[in-house]
Amino acid sequence: MPPRTCALCNDARAILKRPKTGQQICKECFFYVFETEVHNTITEARLFKPGDRVAIGASGGKDSTVLAHVMKTLNERYKYGLELFLLSIDEGITGYRDDSLETVKRNQQQYDMPLKILSYDELYGWTMDAIVAQIGKKNNCTFCGVFRRQALDRGAAILNVDHIVTGHNADDIAETVLMNIMRGDIARLGRCTSICTQGEDTIKRSKPFKYAYEKEIVMYAYFKKLDYFSTECIYSPDAYRGHARAFLKDLEAARPSAIIDIIHSGEAFEIKEDVKATQKIQQTCRRCGYMSSNELCKACTLLEGLERGMATAAVTDRARKRLDADGPAPENLRTIPMFQLPSAPRQKPTTTAVEGTT
Amino acid sequence: MSAINLKIEFGGGLELLFSNQRSHRIAIPANVPVPTPEGSDVQTKPADLTYLIFWLRDNLLKERAELFVENGTVRPGVLVLVNDTDWELEGEGEYQLKDGDEIVFISTLHGG
Numbered sequence: 001m002p003p004r005t006c007a008l009c010n011d012a013r014a015i016l017k018r019p020k021t022g023q024q025i026c027k028e029c030f031f032y033v034f035e036t037e038v039h040n041t042i043t044e045a046r047l048f049k050p051g052d053r054v055a056i057g058a059s060g061g062k063d064s065t066v067l068a069h070v071m072k073t074l075n076e077r078y079k080y081g082l083e084l085f086l087l088s089i090d091e092g093i094t095g096y097r098d099d100s101l102e103t104v105k106r107n108q109q110q111y112d113m114p115l116k117i118l119s120y121d122e123l124y125g126w127t128m129d130a131i132v133a134q135i136g137k138k139n140n141c142t143f144c145g146v147f148r149r150q151a152l153d154r155g156a157a158i159l160n161v162d163h164i165v166t167g168h169n170a171d172d173i174a175e176t177v178l179m180n181i182m183r184g185d186i187a188r189l190g191r192c193t194s195i196c197t198q199g200e201d202t203i204k205r206s207k208p209f210k211y212a213y214e215k216e217i218v219m220y221a222y223f224k225k226l227d228y229f230s231t232e233c234i235y236s237p238d239a240y241r242g243h244a245r246a247f248l249k250d251l252e253a254a255r256p257s258a259i260i261d262i263i264h265s266g267e268a269f270e271i272k273e274d275v276k277a278t279q280k281i282q283q284t285c286r287r288c289g290y291m292s293s294n295e296l297c298k299a300c301t302l303l304e305g306l307e308r309g310m311a312t313a314a315v316t317d318r319a320r321k322r323l324d325a326d327g328p329a330p331e332n333l334r335t336i337p338m339f340q341l342p343s344a345p346r347q348k349p350t351t352t353a354v355e356g357t358t
Numbered sequence: 359m360s361a362i363n364l365k366i367e368f369g370g371g372l373e374l375l376f377s378n379q380r381s382h383r384i385a386i387p388a389n390v391p392v393p394t395p396e397g398s399d400v401q402t403k404p405a406d407l408t409y410l411i412f413w414l415r416d417n418l419l420k421e422r423a424e425l426f427v428e429n430g431t432v433r434p435g436v437l438v439l440v441n442d443t444d445w446e447l448e449g450e451g452e453y454q455l456k457d458g459d460e461i462v463f464i465s466t467l468h469g470g
C-alpha cells in the first residue's frame with residue numbers, strides 16, 4: 001500500500017486514522033487537532049478563569065497523565081493563567097497503587113507541578129488492603145468510590161484549589177451512559193454527561209476530555225512517549241462495567257461515531273432545574289462537616305460500619321438499621337477530621353472565563 | 359524456508375499476558391500455508407498481520423488469550439501500529455509483513 005499523505009496539511013505521511021472523523025492525519029497535525037479540540041471544549045464550557053487554582057486528579061494512568069501534559073501545554077499556549085497542581089489519592093493497595101504513585105512522582109518532575117498525595121490511611125485510618133481483608137472483595141468498590149470522592153475534595157481543600165479536573169474520556173462517559181440506561185437511572189443519565197458538576201458549596205469538577213476518544217488519548221501518549229502506568233486494580237470485580245465496556249468497544253469497531261452518539265443521547269436526557277429541586281437538599285455531615293444529603297455522610301457511615309465490624313452498614317438500608325439497633329456510635333469511634341472548603345479570600349480577577357483566542 | 363525477523367512491542371498492560379515483557383524479537387516463516395480443502399495441493403501466501411496475531415497467541419502468549427484475540431482478530435480496544443503507523447492505514451490484518459518490521463500492540467482497556 002502506498003504511503004498516504006495527511007488530510008490536513010497535504011504534506012507529511014499519515015500515521016493515524018481518526019476514529020471521530022475517519023481522517024488520515026500526520027503526527028504533528030494529530031497533536032495539534034487533539035490539543036485544539038480539548039482547548040475548544042474548555043473554552044466553550046468556560047471551565048476556567050485566569051488565576052484559578054486547578055488540581056489534576058492524577059492516578060498515574062494514561063488518561064490523567066495525558067491530561068496533565070495537555071493542561072500544561074494549553075495553559076502555556078493560550079495563557080489561561082492557571083496554577084496547576086497534581087492531586088493523587090493513595091488507596092493503600094499494595095502492588096497497584098504504590099507502583100502507579102511512582103509514575104505520578106515522575107510526572108511531578110516532568111511537568112514541574114506541585115504534587116499532593118492523600119492516603120485513605122491518613123484520612124480514614126484504613127487502607128483498601130485492610131478493608132478488603134475485613135469485608136472481602138464483594139462490596140469493596142463501593143467503599144473505594146465513596147472514600148475516593150471525599151478524599152479528592154479534601155485534597156483539593158488542602159491545596160486550596162476550588163476546581164478538580166479529571167481524565168474521564170468520551171469512552172468512559174459513553175460507558176456510564178450505557179450503565180445508567182441498563183439500570184434505568186434516568187436522573188443520573190443526563191447528569192453523567194455534564195462536563196462540569198458543581199453544587200452550591202462543593203468543589204467544582206470537570207472533564208476536559210469529555211469528547212476525547214480513548215484511542216486518541218492512548219495514541220497521543222504513545223507518540224509523545226509519555227510515561228504512564230497500566231495495570232488493572234487487583235480488587236476490581238466490577239463485571240457489569242466490564243461488560244458495558246466490551247459492548248461499547250464492539251459498537252465502536254462497527255461504527256466509530258457510536259461513542260459520541262451515545263454521549264449525545266445522554267445529553268438529551270439532561271433534566272430541567274425544577275426536577276432537580278425535588279432531589280434531596282444538601283446539608284453537611286454532623287460528624288465530619290462534609291457535604292451530605294443525610295445526617296451522616298456516606299464515608300462516615302461506611303467508616304462507622306468498618307470500625308464496629310458491621311461493614312455492610314452503609315451498603316444497604318437494612319444493614320444501617322441493624323447498626324442503629326446495635327446502639328449509638330461509641331464515644332471513642334475513629335472519625336474523619338472536620339472538612340473545610342477552601343475559603344482563603346483570593347483576589348478574584350475581573351476578567352470572565354478564559355476565551356478562545358481565535 | 360525463509361524467515362522474516364520482527365520486533366514486537368506490547369504496551370498498555372498487554373505485556374502482562376506475555377511474560378510481563380514489553381519487547382520481543384521473533385522470526386516467523388515468510389510464507390505460510392493457506393487453508394485448503396483436504397486432498398488439494400498445499401498453497402502458501404506471504405505472512406500477514408492476521409497470521410502474526412495467531413502466531414503470537416500460540417507461541418508467545420502465556421495467559422488469558424481472550425484478552426488478546428477475539429473473532430479472528432485482536433480484541434476491540436487493542437491498538438496496533440505497523441512501524442509507528444496505525445494499522446487501520448495499512449490494511450489491518452491483510453498487511454504483508456516485511457523483514458525488520460516493528461509491530462506494536464497497545465491495550466486501551468486498562469485504568470485511567
Ligand SMILES: [Zn+2]
Pocket residue numbers: 006007008009010011012025026027028029030
Ligand atoms: Zn499533517
Ligand SMILES: [Zn+2]
Pocket residue numbers: 285286287288289290296297298299300301336
Ligand atoms: Zn461525614
